[in-house]
Amino acid sequence: MLSAIVLDKPTLLNYNDDYFGKILSWRNLKFEQIRRLYKIHGFDQYNNLVDINTIFSTTPWGMPRDRTQTIYSPLKFKINRPWQIPTIELSLKKCIELRVQQILSQNKKINICWSGGQDSTALLTGFLKHTNDLSQLRVLYSPFSQYEHPEYLNFLKKFSGLELVDISGDVYLNVQFDGIFVTGDGGDEFMASIDESFIEKFGIEKLHAPWADLFYQHIPNDNFIEFCQHYFALSGKEINTVLEARWWFYVSCKNQQIWANSLEMFFDYPNFSPDMVIPFYDCAEFENFIYWNLDQIIPGPAYCDWKRILRQYCYEFDGLEDWYLNKQKTSSQQLVYYRYKKIILKNQRFIYLLDDGTRIATKNLPLLSQIEFDNTHGTTLDYLFNDPR
């Protein structure tokens, strides 16, 4: 069921989950918090998506945002790219090239957020390969980027004209860069977001087992399994294994929220708009590659085989063997902490972020009372909620 969108009002890009439970209580919505997720009474199909998330992750967070637009959701979220079944197949090289050219054609300064991880290094490689004028690029890095990929900074220094900026210290707080920002967001989700806790708990071989067995172990309910069958069919692909189910769930429900969090770093920019942060992998081009090549997500039996294809793409360009062979996923927490600190110190706390860039706040965040919220916003934001059925 498609939730009705009020056309003349902005929809929701992101919410701050510190205040979300409180807002639900104020709206008299019954809910149950599961770790950092909410099940909300009256939204059964949406609650099923929450259940899928808790099966896949030991620390799930953030509400599922259904790209197929078939699930009745408690909130009116903006969906950047509604799901469309890919019809053409691209190779990895081709899809990265197309994506890079698409971003370059905006003719703006491009700030590449390089964390040293696999996604951001692969996208940076793409830009280095396909940019004619390297002065259009600016690489933003931190000491942790060097920690994750020790040899790469020296490699980057060989390119004359390429601007390298260390954003540690106070730079991330006080310097405003011009142009647009490209992040590696979407890389995890489009590659099935295989987190280490899942592998530790079940082992890699579980990824290739039938999904229905795993789901039934957790939630022995035939209606739930039937819901999943219907939902997975919307992918246009046959979903049999846990890996395929994971891929579909993260692509269809989870790919937008991390990007929305990245936006918080730029609240204080005078021309703040959601368009200024581009999640590199969240695009039709990359979808056209990965949809047909799910076997490339984790081709080997070890955790470090995950995303090997991205590392191979880098290795063919930079020849840095050690990183290619041994790198495995780590969460790049430093930028997350930069973000938190900046929000706190610059007093940019928020309750909601809307798709026109409006930040919904009250003057005393994080001390938030209903009286204060009502005085500032009244009932003007009620339309963001759907009523339970």
Next chain:
Amino acid sequence: MTLNTKFFKIKLIKEFLDAVAHQHQDFLDEMMIYGTDPVVVQRRFRMLGQLAEYEAQMIQKIADFESEDANDFSFTTTSLRKELYALCNRAG
């Protein structure tokens, strides 16, 4: 009966200042332990400054905060603790 918010406010600011003082002391201790490492010392100086900035910001907000619901104050203690932890994290 109106709620005595002054009591909750004083309790909140006491808990907040205790937690901040604890962090101040931690930074100071680390500065002494890593006294020969100029990078760490510089970072701790910066973090002490940031912590003081946050402290001033929050004291003003707690003073301005009005609510008739005691739950608002208990909720706030948890969220302030989370913020303080994020602000004082050594990874950033």
